[in-house]
Amino acid sequence: MSAMDHNSWESELRELETFxxxxxxxxRKEQNESDKALLEDxxxxxxxxxxxxxxxxxxxxxxxxxVLIARAQKRPYTQDYITALFQDFVExxxxxxxxxxxxxxxxxxxxxxxxxxxxxxxxxxNISERQFRNFAxxxxxGYRKAIRLFEMAERFNMPVIxxxxxxxxxxxxxxxxxxxxxxxxxxxxxxxELSVPTVAVVIGEGGSGGAIGIAASSRVLMLQYSVxxxxxxxxxxxxLWRMPERGPEAAxxxxxxxxxxxxxxxIDEILPEPIGSAQRSPIEMFATVKEAIxxxxxxxxVLTPDQVREARFAKFxxxxxxDTVAPAKK
Amino acid sequence: MKQSEAFLxxxxxxxxxxxxxxxxxxxxxxxxxxxxRISAETRIQWTFDEDSFEETDTDLRSxxxxxxxxxxxxxxxxxxxxxxFDSITGGRAKLSxxxxxxxxxxxxxxxxxxxxxxxxxxxxxxxxxxxEGMPAIIFCASGGARMQExxxxxxxxxxxxxxxxxxxxxxxxxxxxxxxxxxxxxxxSYASVADVIxxxxxxxxxxAGARVSKQAGVSKVPxxxxxxxxxxxxxxxxxxxxxxEMRATLTSLVKTLGGHxxxxxx
Numbered sequence: 333m334s335a336m337d338h339n340s341w342e343s344e345l346r347e348l349e350t351f352x353x354x355x356x357x358x359x360r361k362e363q364n365e366s367d368k369a370l371l372e373d374x375x376x377x378x379x380x381x382x383x384x385x386x387x388x389x390x391x392x393x394x395x396x397x398x399v400l401i402a403r404a405q406k407r408p409y410t411q412d413y414i415t416a417l418f419q420d421f422v423e424x425x426x427x428x429x430x431x432x433x434x435x436x437x438x439x440x441x442x443x444x445x446x447x448x449x450x451x452x453x454x455x456x457x458n459i460s461e462r463q464f465r466n467f468a469x470x471x472x473x474g475y476r477k478a479i480r481l482f483e484m485a486e487r488f489n490m491p492v493i494x495x496x497x498x499x500x501x502x503x504x505x506x507x508x509x510x511x512x513x514x515x516x517x518x519x520x521x522x523x524x525e526l527s528v529p530t531v532a533v534v535i536g537e538g539g540s541g542g543a544i545g546i547a548a549s550s551r552v553l554m555l556q557y558s559v560x561x562x563x564x565x566x567x568x569x570x571x572l573w574r575m576p577e578r579g580p581e582a583a584x585x586x587x588x589x590x591x592x593x594x595x596x597x598x599i600d601e602i603l604p605e606p607i608g609s610a611q612r613s614p615i616e617m618f619a620t621v622k623e624a625i626x627x628x629x630x631x632x633x634v635l636t637p638d639q640v641r642e643a644r645f646a647k648f649x650x651x652x653x654x655d656t657v658a659p660a661k662k
Numbered sequence: 663m664k665q666s667e668a669f670l671x672x673x674x675x676x677x678x679x680x681x682x683x684x685x686x687x688x689x690x691x692x693x694x695x696x697x698x699r700i701s702a703e704t705r706i707q708w709t710f711d712e713d714s715f716e717e718t719d720t721d722l723r724s725x726x727x728x729x730x731x732x733x734x735x736x737x738x739x740x741x742x743x744x745x746x747f748d749s750i751t752g753g754r755a756k757l758s759x760x761x762x763x764x765x766x767x768x769x770x771x772x773x774x775x776x777x778x779x780x781x782x783x784x785x786x787x788x789x790x791x792x793x794e795g796m797p798a799i800i801f802c803a804s805g806g807a808r809m810q811e812x813x814x815x816x817x818x819x820x821x822x823x824x825x826x827x828x829x830x831x832x833x834x835x836x837x838x839x840x841x842x843x844x845x846x847x848x849x850x851s852y853a854s855v856a857d858v859i860x861x862x863x864x865x866x867x868x869x870a871g872a873r874v875s876k877q878a879g880v881s882k883v884p885x886x887x888x889x890x891x892x893x894x895x896x897x898x899x900x901x902x903x904x905x906x907e908m909r910a911t912l913t914s915l916v917k918t919l920g921g922h923x924x925x926x927x928x
Contacts, residue, residue: 501850501869503869503870505882505883505884505887507869508868508869508870508887508888508892509892509896510896511854511896511897511898512850512869513846513849513850513853513854513868513869514850514854514855514898516850516851516854517819517823517849517850517851517852517853517854517855518854518855520819520820520823520824520851521823521824521826521827521855524820524823524824524827525827540807540816540847541816541819541846541847541850541851541869543816544816544817544819544820545850548820548823548824560813560816561812561813561816562807562808562809562811562812562813562815562816562847563807563809568809571809571871572809585728585730585731586728586809586812586813587728587812587813588812588813592812592813593813596727596813596814598813598814598817644824645824645828648817648820648821648824649785649821649824651778651781651814651817651818651820651821652777652778652779652781652782652814652817652818652821653725653727653778653811653814654722654723654724654725654777654778654779654782655722655723655724655725656721656722656723657721657723657747658721659720659721659747
């Protein structure tokens, strides 16, 4: 039976860590020198064991387990990357058409001293935050705000950095009545119009239309344990077998990992995560992401506006795999 | 529809219809007006000038890039059923004498789902329009992106939408017709960014399919939710056009929006 969330998948590790923490507390209080030395020695061995276990757990991580890591509650979210990687960020809100969305955030900032426009899905860490962010499921106004920011980026010649982290676009009645499909499609199309460089980083969940809506970028990068899928595994299982609980099986069938996306030629680079994933060493993760964005922006900066557009068209034009054979006959 | 020799039953109102009447009425129920689904071939025959259609890209066939369970079997079954390699049939045709680039979806081929082949054919249809200076007309009928090709299918959304952008730059009009059903990844890409969108009456049109919505906890929906009529009411489409009037409406649109292209040719 597969674990159904990241916490339960790491449960043994957590037990071990709790045990180590208790042992440290016990050792701190110990007055007897020889007993203290014995405890310290035990703690070192336990920590060695923990490191080994952690390394083993994160070696050959399964596809479904990557889904769990990508969804983990403590994983760095868009706002964390904004704070760590950029300066002078000002959040801009509203679609100027009657609605505001909190699942997609964005605004201008400085990246290594240069102006860029940031757009990204924002998840919440606790129940009230999650509700406020609508579980990072953007409504039409989220994509329409993104379009507004893309246009502004073009006007002021700023590269666009997207952070992708959504289970899906919002599927509710409100979203349908305001044209969620049109909003996503228009956002994708707007991205192809841009002559400024665009870089998308999938930091967690790349959930279908909701993700590609802000990720039709010159470069698309994925963190090692992020996922990118045409449909959530549970949704796929619901359609294929009418059993959402067969998500783990669907995750394997969908080939939704960064490694598989790269093998199909659909992304440009995989950014390695620290041992135990981004959440164990966010600082290390931020440094890797920062370096990667700088590298790709540097490569794109030398292109003329026309070349930027043409290269983006050419990149997506190639995507797809099919055979060419003798025509079908009835 | 349940078909016997001379009669059949309407899928919607369940009334018995004479097959002859049904065909003469373009498979629209004479009692309730329900537009039954039709194949790409029939659609082309009923919409464009007789014998004007030249099919292209018939050599494209889906592989199984993900090695997805049962995909090949489903493909072969659909191929046998339709005599085609894919849900999309594309090519050049004439509409009231005017050249157009067309792509027509067949829901009968794996629910009209968009994988690499459908995405490529739609892209080529739009590119053909842009390169050869003629309007593009696409009849949509799809449950969405094809799950069995995973992320490759999702990327077809970007690829096809980029091709619409090329039509805009080339100044050629692109008209989308939503037929039953036009959903999810197809609706959220090339279908929704057409210059003009018309739909057949009562066509199912929406972002999230019923099973996916249910999974996401969506309940309590209005009666006309995800229909062409709902889209019209909410400003998402230009008009609802019955099948019998489709050819005339498309002709007017091509004559007007594509008028500048005709003058160049003349």
